[in-house]
Amino acid sequence: MEPIIAIALALIGYALGSAKLITQGNEALVERLGKYHRTLKPGLNFIVPLVDQIVVEDTLKEQFTDIKPQNVITKDTIYLEVDAILYWRIRDIEKSFYAIDDLEGALVQLATTTLREIIAQHTVEETNLSRADMDKAILDQLNETTTSWGVDILRLDIQRITPPESVRKSMEEERAAEIKKRALISEAEGERQAAIKKAEGTKTSMQIIAEALRSHPESRDILRYLVAQDYVQASQKLGESNNAKIVFVDPANSTEMFQELIAESVNQESPNKNGGNGAG
Structure with missing residues (x-):
């Protein structure tokens, strides 16, 4: 019985020595008598004890x-x-x-x-x-x-x-200067657009007033009243400012000047309308 037990133990020891378990994601290199023999993949592998040797096991993960x-x-x-x-x-x-x-x-x-x-x-x-x-x-x-x-x-x-x-x-100062530059450009563009809108609104108002005066000459007195009222309101706003310089202008003269502007608008529109009627 003893030889059989000895053989059994030898076989068990050989099996344990030859079995190598490689974990998932890893690989191992086997050298046989000091020379590369093969690569062990994940799972259970067997080598020859005393002849084969695992020299490295490394991961293939990132x-x-x-x-x-x-x-x-x-x-x-x-x-x-x-x-x-x-x-x-x-x-x-x-x-x-x-x-x-x-x-x-x-x-x-x-x-x-x-x-x-x-x-x-x-x-x-x-x-x-x-x-x-x-x-x-x-x-x-x-x-x-x-x-x-x-x-x-x-x-x-x-x-x-x-x-x-x-x-x-230096880079921070350059970025700050660039931001300030863009802000100034945006502000100037906004003022330009506002000026254009204001001019367009003024032009439209003049055209409407000129048309009203041409169609209803009796409304000139009403216009004089409105101009005088605006003059008084503007004078009050100037007086409220600490730094304002008040310049007195004769309302009658300002009204006449305004009437001249309206007359020019009426004269500019009349030829166009008369020409349109003649063509018809």
Whole structure:
């Protein structure tokens, strides 16, 4: 019985030593006598004890690496502090283990160097405005190298671009000046539109009054009364102002001047209407 027990125990030990469970999302590399033999997939796998050895088990899930703040110089020779996050994933675990030593450290160094190269091709203003374009350019350049490492760079997100204090102050002043400029332009445009509307309203009022006087000459006395009333109201408003300078104008003269303007409007409209009647 003892030899049988010994054999059974040996078989159990061999089974336990040869069985390897790989979790979902991971893969493992097996070397046989110091040389790559095969890749273990998720699930239950068996190897030959003492001959086969698992040298690495790694995840194929998406990973991220923080790129610490780096001092970079722009095209217009301004020093910036830039930090980013690199997202990547192992595509081929064999290449990632045998093609590069210290994969994550290599990715950090490569991303940092590429980030500096891309930013050096842009000015400070371009760096702030075209951040998405820079991310894509960095991503394309990184994947050209990391493909041979069995790694896919998924994206690189630039978190912060911090210019020197003097540059930040200058940019803030420039933005404030631009906002003030737009406000002044909007105000001037509003005043222009208001002046146009007022002129159009005055013109329409003159036309209506001229037509009324032409059709009903007896309404001239009413018009004189309205002009005098407006004159009195305007004088009262001027008197209420502390800084106002009151200039007295003869209402009779102002009425005559107003009548002359109306007469001109009537004369301008009459030929048009008479010509229209003659054509009819």
